[in-house]
Amino acid sequence: MKNLLLVMSNRDGYGFALRPQHIQRYREYANIFKEEEEERSYKWSYFIEQQQKSNHSSSSEEERRAKLQAEADELREETVSERVRQEDDSSDKNSDSDGSTKSYPGKEVQLSQQPEKKVQLSEEPENEVQRSEQPEKEVQLSEKPQKEVQLSEEPEKDLKLSEQPEKEVQLSEEPEKEVKLSEEPQKEVQASQIPGRETLLSKESDKEGQLLKETKARKVKSWSWTRPSLHVIENMMSSRVRNIKDLKDRHNTINGDHLPSIKKTVSSGGSTAVEINKELWIKETSDDNVDESTEESSVDCKLAPESFFPWKELEFLVHEGVPKDLRGEVWQAFVGVKTRRVERYYEGLLAEETNTEQSKEHNNSKAAPRKWKKQIEKDIPRTFPGHPALDERGRDSLRRVLVAYARHNPSVGYCQAMNFFAGLLLLLMPEENAFWTLVGILDDYFDGYYTEEMIESQVDQLVFEELIREKFPKLVNHLDYLGVQVAWISGPWFLSIFINMLPWESVLRVWDVVLFEGNRVMLFRTALALMELYGPALVTTKDAGDAITLLQSLAGSTFDSSQLVLTACMGYLAVTEARLLELREKHRPAVLVVVEERSKGGRIWKDSKGLASKLYSFKHDPGSLVKEKKVSEGDKSMLESHSSNLDDFLSGLSVDSEVDSLPDPQEHVISLFLLSLHCSAAFLNLMKVIHLMLDLCLKIHKYHPLVVWLKVELCRLMEEKRSAVLRAEELETALMEMVQQDNRRQLSAKVEQLEQEVADLRQVLADKKEQEAAMLKVLMRVEQEQKITEEARIGAEQDAAAQRYAVNVLQEKYEKAMASLGQMEQRVVMAESMLEATIQYQSGKAKALSSPRSVSSSVESPRRRIGLFGLGWRDRNKTRFLCNFGPITVDCNLPPISLTKTNQVMMILAPVNLAMRAKIRALCRKVETTKKRREEVMLGNSAPVAQEHTDLYRSDKESAWNSKSQLLAHKDKAM
Amino acid sequence: MGCSSSLPDRSTGRLGGLNVSESGGVADAKNLRVKLVLLGDSGVGKSCIVLRFVRGQFDPTSKVTIGASFLSQTIALQDSTTVKFEIWDTAGQERYAALAPLYYRGAAIAVIVYDITSPETFTKAQYWVKELQKHGSPDIVMALVANKADLHEKREVPTQDGIDYAEKNGMFFIETSAKTADNINQLFEEIGKRLPRPSST
Known part of the structure; x- marks a missing residue:
């Protein structure tokens, strides 16, 4: 197994292929599995040990057995290691004898258990128990009336006494087995067990030669006993198996026909012992207790007082998992293979093949087995394809187990899925054990599951x-x-x-x-x-x-x-x-x-028919039922079909309403109401019918089972009516809830919608507000700027006024200056005329006497002329004078006051002018900066208002400019 | 149970998926969603056809299908519609026919498969056709598929028999081979073309 794991990484610990997408996850879990496995095997070994001690602590035999068990384990380990070696050997000579055991963990177990058989031989009580169990099965197969008595007596050991005659057959087989067993240990003792087994197998095949021709004798030794340590569990489970079998046999004898309500008919007959047994069983099954098997086991414990068994503990262990190496045997113990097994039955089934082939032409019922055989052949290669254990031999085993089961239970035959079950079981246990386990599972646990x-x-x-x-x-x-x-x-x-x-x-x-x-x-x-x-x-x-x-x-x-x-x-x-x-x-x-x-x-049964039409047909069915019933009373199958027909409609209540998943709750609602209404009415009708029939039957036939059955049926129907009514109520409440929920849902949807709208509106509002705020900000800024420009304008105007005033002052001063200039000119003219008069006078005098003084005065006079001339020129170029405040050459004759006055004016005007220029320049700059700012504002927030503002501002600026130019013009004029 | 999981969905044009219809189709003119059921005798290769179509693989030793298994695959047709096939691959053994209504009920398409090397499977296919005509939905699209066409030297069912039977029953017929992938995609494309389109209003 281990080296297989190494070879195939895409297979799990059991040799099964993993899907590629799961490999990673499997690896993650592999360690967890390993840990769990270790814990499990520890717990189980402890549990089993405890059981052995508590059950037979005084028995030295048990100790011996335990020791032997330990030895067996050791032996098994040896075997395993040996096998690994053998497997490594490519030329596997032993493969023939080793056969199908090669890669079966179960078979390893089998080998290890040979020494146990020694124990079995030496331990008489153990064998007795086995013998006492085997006859039961024999009996069950042959269905002798005595078995009732036998089964009613639970304590197993008593069976010996009461069943001596039956056991004769069994006992005659017993020696054979003992011989077999006595041979086995001897062979096992030999160092290599495999050759030993080979001889053993050949001997066996000699014995059963005619049976095994078909199946190549070498592999028939395929049965092994479970290890004694598990016998406690096995015994407990076996009693359960007997219980079930008992119950079934009862059914089979009392009602050979398969009525649907098998269980209840039983009460009408049977021995008292069985009755008690059955009641116990019913009590168990109807008990709502947590675990069936615990309940059951307590009953078993009463019946078999020899062993007190901790079921809870075992249950807990089982929930945690059965250890790998015990699994095969524990499963067998659970299924009760030991109790089920009938010696040579399996071989007998396999041997049938020859008979079948011989007699097939005159037996039509054998056609079915051939069909199964064909299907089995198809499915065998498709069962765990590629699993290392399912090689040629593994497949042969699988085929035999499946064929044997099909023959064992022809009502089931072969059904796809069994191939997987048998395959799985064969991986865990030898062939015949697998067969019996499969029988247990399919006949009991899954009874009626895989039938036609x-x-x-x-x-x-x-x-x-x-x-x-x-x-x-x-x-x-x-x-x-x-x-x-x-x-x-x-x-x-x-x-x-x-x-x-x-x-x-x-x-x-x-x-x-x-x-x-x-x-x-x-x-x-x-x-x-x-x-x-x-x-x-x-x-x-x-x-x-x-x-x-x-x-x-x-x-x-x-x-x-x-x-x-x-x-x-x-x-x-x-x-x-x-x-x-x-x-x-x-x-x-x-x-x-x-x-x-x-x-x-x-x-033609169509699901597409609506619920309503089904109800309609249902409603009208009971009437026809009565008529039909009258025509053919006592026809049970008829009745059954109709009653079950009715049941169909009743259960249709739950099934069909689910199947036809109506999209519209309203439709659902209506149909449900209809259904619940019709249900009770139909039931009343049916009740009447059944009463009628009951009377008729009583009068005419006095056919007991039918009456009983009808009674039972009536009870059942009443019960069902009750449950249907309950269901209807349930549905109604569910309906109301649905409607309410629906309303609520609609309302909540509306509320949600409205809320959404409100939220949207709020959002819009918030956006608008934001916009407004932004606009306001822009407006404020624009206003501020307007104010600034206004102020600037006012300042400019004031300046202009001041300048105008200054100009006026200057003009006045200028006029004064001009006036004084005029006066001065007049005075100059006067002075000139006076001077001329004086000159004329003096020349008149000089003519008389020329003095040097006159020369000097003549020199002086040109200067004056020049001065006068200069003045005249100056007069004529008034504007130029004003423009360039150049140095004025004034005649010394001019009154000093007037000269200084002009200078003074000039000096006053000059700074004023300068200041004005500076101011204008500043104004210009201001205008420039505001213009820039305006542009910025415009770029950032090109609102029309801003545009307007800029226009306004521009006009402001222009007016300021205008005023400035006016001012200048004015000044020019003034100058 | 050949296959119990599907590849990650390759579909591009996925639906909102909110419109569920009982007939297995979906009312979206461009993105169809259909329920398809595969029927036929055991071992004719139903699972292999599905595996070939969905995963492009062929495994000669595939597992026995128990009950049914599900896979889905989306294809794009030439007229740019996409079809998502929800494929139920059913178990072949006769007794599983008892469970088949569970799967073919509400299916828009039934693909009935037989094996050209086995006349028995052809008979079984005819049984399924009758069964569907009786119990299936009335507007179900049926396809008759003759599988294992690669084993023509072992052929026992003549092609013409299949064609004739299909024609008589208003079915679409095709011979395929899951092993060689012959006609597998064509099968599903043809089915896609034949699907009743929801009127786009």
């Missing part, structure tokens, strides 16, 4: 659908909405018992519990746990395909097997066998009707 019609399988789907509706209404609502039916996915889960649906570790863990509990409860619990785990993810899917794909892939990656098993076992304690039985009873009729119609192939 697959009725129980369909019933279980309806039950599961109801459960899931109850547990996960939201999820189912969503799936309904997507148009996904849960059964699409859960159907394959149940049918394959999760093989290929979950990772192997999880499959095996689920199987541990399934086999331990001995019923299908764990299937439901596991499926519910999967829905719980993956429901939240499923609710997010948007179409049917995605939902299914998601669920499939999520389930396929459920590597956390402990989480799964614990969720299943702890979370759904309310899902018990009793509950399931009840639900199955409820849903079975619906399936039966469909099956019947299919087989008849008559009336």
Whole structure:
């Protein structure tokens, strides 16, 4: 096994292929699995040890056995290591004898157990127990009346006495076995066990030669006893198996015809011992206690006081998983293989092949087996393809087990899925053990599941659908909405018992519990746990395909097997066998009707028919039922079909309303109301009919079973009516809730819409406000600037006024100056005339006497002329004078005051002028800067207002400029 | 159970997925979503056809399908519509026929497969056609597929028989080989073309 692992990294610890997308996750979990495994094997070995001690602490035999067990373990280890070596050897000479055992862990166990058989031989009590059990099976097969007595007597050891005659046959076989066993240990003692076994096998094949021609004798030694340490468990479970068998036999003898309500008919007959037994069983099954098997076991304990057994502890251990190396045997113990096994039965089945072939031409019923054979041949290479253990020999074993089962139970024959079960079992145990385990699983746990019609399988789907509706209404609502039916996915889960649906570790863990509990409860619990785990993810899917794909892939990656098993076992304690039985009873009729119609192939059954039309036909059915009944009273099948027909419609209440997932809640509402109304009316009708029939039957036939059956049927129907009424009420309340929810949803939708609108409006408002604020800011800024420009303008105007004033002053001064100039000119003229007069006078005098003084005065006079001339020139160029304040050459004759005055004016004017220029320049600059700012504002916020402002501002500026130029012009004029 | 998980969806034109219809189709003129069911005798290659179509793989030793398995695949047609096939691959053994209505109910397309080397499977295919005519939805599109066309030297069902039967029953007929991938995509494309289109209003 180990080297196989090394070779194939894409296979898991059990040699199964991993999907590529799961390899990574498997690796993550591989260590966890390993740790769990270690813990498990420790716990189990401790548990088994404890059991042995507590049960037979005083017995030295037990100690011996335990010692031998330890030896066996050692031996097994040796064998394993030896085998590894042998396998490494490419030329495997032993392969023939080693045969199918090569890569079977189960076979390793088998080898290790040979010494135990020694013990069995030496231990008489042990053998006695076995013998006492075997006859039971013999009897069951032959169905002798005595078995009732036998089965009613529980304490096994008493059987010996009461069954001596029967055991004769058995005993005659016994020596044979003892010989076999006595031979075996001898061979086992030899260093290499394999050759020993070879000889043994050949001897056996000699013995059974004629049986084994077909199957190549070398591999028939395929049975092994479980290790004695597990006998405690085995015995407990065996008693359970007997219980079940007992119950079944009762049914079979009392009602050979398969009435739907088998259980209740039993009460009408049978021995008292069986009655008690049965009541115990019913008590167990109907008990709503947490665990069926615990309850059951306590009963068993009473019946078999020799062993007090801690079921709770074992249950806990099973939930945590069975260790790999014990799994094969523990499973056998759980299924009760030892109790079930009938010596040579398996070989006998295989030997039938020859007979079949010989007699096939005159036996039509053998056509079916041939069909199965063909199907088996098709499926064998498609069972765990590529698994290292399923080589040529593994496939032969698989074929034999499947063929044997098909012959063992022809009502089932072969059904796809069994190939996987048998394959799995063959990986864990020898061939015949696998066969008996398969028999146990299929005949008891999955009775009616894989038959031609697959009725129980369909019933279980309806039950599961109801459960899931109850547990996960939201999820189912969503799936309904997507148009996904849960059964699409859960159907394959149940049918394959999760093989290929979950990772192997999880499959095996689920199987541990399934086999331990001995019923299908764990299937439901596991499926519910999967829905719980993956429901939240499923609710997010948007179409049917995605939902299914998601669920499939999520389930396929459920590597956390402990989480799964614990969720299943702890979370759904309310899902018990009793509950399931009840639900199955409820849903079975619906399936039966469909099956019947299919087989008849008559009336076309269409699902597309609306609920209303179904109800209509249903309403009118009871009437016709009465008529028909009168015509053919006592025809049970007829009655059955009709009553189950009715049941179909009743359960249609839950099924069809689910199937036709109505998109409109209103439609749903109406149909539901209709349904609940019609239900009670129809029931009343039916009641009447049944009463009528009851009377008729009593009068005419006094046919007891029928009456009983009718009574039972009546009770059942009444019960169903009650449940239907309850269901109707439930639906009604659900409906009200739905309506309310709908209203609420609408309202909340409206409120949401309105709220959305309000929010939108608020948003708009806020935006508007913001805009407004921005605009205001711009306006303020513009205003400020306006103010500034206004101020500037005012300043400029003031300046202009001041300048004007200054100009006026200057003008006045100028006029004064001109006036004084005029005066001065006048005075100059006067002075000139005076001077001329004086000159004339003096010349007159000089003529008389020329004096030097006159020369000097003549020199002086030109200067004056020049001065005068200069003045005249100056007078003529007034403007030029004003413009360039050049130095004035004034005659010294001019009065000094006037000269200084002009200068003074000039001096006053000059700074004023300068100041004005500076001011104008400053103004210009200011204007320039404001212009710039305005432009900035305009760029940033090109609102029309701003534009307006700029225009205004510009005009302001222009006016300022105008005023300035005016001022200048004015000044010019003034000058 | 050949296949219990699907590839990550390759579809480009995904739907809102909110419109669910019972007939398995979806009312979007450009993006169709259809439920397809594969029926036929055991071992004719139903799972292999699906695997070839969805994953482009062929495994001669595929596993037995228990119950049914689901895969989906989207293709684009020439007229730029996309079709998402939701494929239910059912178990072939006769008794599983009891469960088949669960899967073909509401399917828009049924692909009925037989094996050209086995006349028995052809008979079985005819059984399925009748079953669907009786119990399937009335407007179901049916295709008759003759698989294992690569084994022509072992052929026992003449092509003409298939063609005739398909014609008589208003079906679409094609011979395929999942092994060589012959006609597999064509099969689904042809089906896509034949789908009733929702009137685009």
